[in-house]
Amino acid sequence: MGAQPETAPAVVCRGAGIWKVEDVQVDTNLQPREVLVEVTASGLCHTDLLFASMASAEMGSILGHEGAGRVRAVGLQVQDLSPGDVVLLSFASCTACQPCTTGHPAFCDNFNTINFAMRRLPDMTTPFSTIGQPSVPLGGQYFGQSSFARLAVVNMTSVVKVSGLLSPEELPKFAALGCGFQTGAGAIVNIAKAVPQDTVAVYGCGGVGLAAIMAAKAIGCRQIIAIDRVPARLDMAKTVGATHTVVSSEDVVQDVKKITGGNGTTISLDCVGRLSVIEQALAGTARTGALVLIGAAPPTDVLQLPASAFMMSGKRILGCSEGDSTPSTVTGEVNAAFYVLLTIAGQPKDILQAVEDMETGAVVKPVIQW
Numbered sequence: 291m292g293a294q295p296e297t298a299p300a301v302v303c304r305g306a307g308i309w310k311v312e313d314v315q316v317d318t319n320l321q322p323r324e325v326l327v328e329v330t331a332s333g334l335c336h337t338d339l340l341f342a343s344m345a346s347a348e349m350g351s352i353l354g355h356e357g358a359g360r361v362r363a364v365g366l367q368v369q370d371l372s373p374g375d376v377v378l379l380s381f382a383s384c385t386a387c388q389p390c391t392t393g394h395p396a397f398c399d400n401f402n403t404i405n406f407a408m409r410r411l412p413d414m415t416t417p418f419s420t421i422g423q424p425s426v427p428l429g430g431q432y433f434g435q436s437s438f439a440r441l442a443v444v445n446m447t448s449v450v451k452v453s454g455l456l457s458p459e460e461l462p463k464f465a466a467l468g469c470g471f472q473t474g475a476g477a478i479v480n481i482a483k484a485v486p487q488d489t490v491a492v493y494g495c496g497g498v499g500l501a502a503i504m505a506a507k508a509i510g511c512r513q514i515i516a517i518d519r520v521p522a523r524l525d526m527a528k529t530v531g532a533t534h535t536v537v538s539s540e541d542v543v544q545d546v547k548k549i550t551g552g553n554g555t556t557i558s559l560d561c562v563g564r565l566s567v568i569e570q571a572l573a574g575t576a577r578t579g580a581l582v583l584i585g586a587a588p589p590t591d592v593l594q595l596p597a598s599a600f601m602m603s604g605k606r607i608l609g610c611s612e613g614d615s616t617p618s619t620v621t622g623e624v625n626a627a628f629y630v631l632l633t634i635a636g637q638p639k640d641i642l643q644a645v646e647d648m649e650t651g652a653v654v655k656p657v658i659q660w
């Protein structure tokens with residue numbers, strides 16, 4: 291017989307945009323490839339807001355995919371992790387498909403089912419349920435982790451050991467490495483493969499966009515143009531490496547072309563996920579340049595292209611999931627001096643404020659501390 295379920299506080303999404311702090315039951319009987327993590331911090335990401343906007347009211351679910359904490363127990367097949375290890379949590383992958391076995395787990399064939407089914411595969415169970423009789427299952431295993439809970443049962447492929455690199459006290463500052471930071475930095479380094487000669491435009495300066503700017507700055511890209519609707523974010527973008535800033539408007543393309551001597555940028559990053567912005571970013575991209583799509587657009591959105599003009603332009607449009615990063619190597623991107631600027635930590639009860647701050651752009655990276 292297994293252990294009795296434990297009680298832990300969690301932020302439960304109970305319908306479109308409805309967040310509740312509740313005590314939930316956590317089944318701590320681990321499957322062989324799972325890790326029990328005591329979560330100390332969870333970053334809020336725009337993907338959480340997107341999923342929350344589509345959530346059903348019937349079944350509550352636990353989101354959160356930028357977790358950080360300590361390992362309490364490991365399943366039978368988990369190697370290289372032990373109780374007490376300090377860890378960051380990232381996305382999960384199947385480890386068996388063609389992208390996974392060739393070093394691109396962020397493009398895993400099974401990414402959507404593993405990360406978004408809100409259930410374990412293949413048995414479709416969930417470690418979370420409500421307290422009381424009858425106990426009702428709650429969606430979990432989102433991004434392999436569902437870390438908007440103090441106790442999380444995590445897919446081992448989501449776990450990145452950072453013992454010796456980060457102290458437990460530092461975790462709130464680094465929770466976003468598991469998604470936002472590696473996505474933005476990876477878009478520049480792994481997807482666009484930027485070099486110092488590149489000119490870069492970043493549309494949307496949230497956590498992802500700012501991480502991209504930091505990476506472009508580290509590479510020494512000669513122009514880095516930050517574009518956002520919130521002036522305070524543009525100030526922050528300058529602090530982390532932007533050479534130019536542009537307030538979002540209908541004239542963005544002209545502004546970008548003016549800064550780049552009429553050419554447009556050789557690398558454009560859409561970190562917004564809105565078709566109107568993607569169209570601007572493509573128009574502002576130089577001939578033979580690359581547009582990288584990073585923002586999470588609604589699944590029904592379809593991008594239309596003038597086929598002939600696009601062919602003649604030599605431009606490339608590149609998809610980017612999680613920066614094509616491999617979570618176990620994310621620690622190479624740990625950068626305390628920069629990331630500390632971007633985080634504001636709050637308690638679970640502050641979740642509504644955190645969501646509002648993220649939507650208005652007042653805070654780049656709200657983090658829940660457990």
Ligand SMILES: [Zn+2]
Nearest residue numbers: 384387390398
């Ligand atoms: Zn895979």
Ligand SMILES: [Zn+2]
Nearest residue numbers: 335337469470
């Ligand atoms: Zn994310």
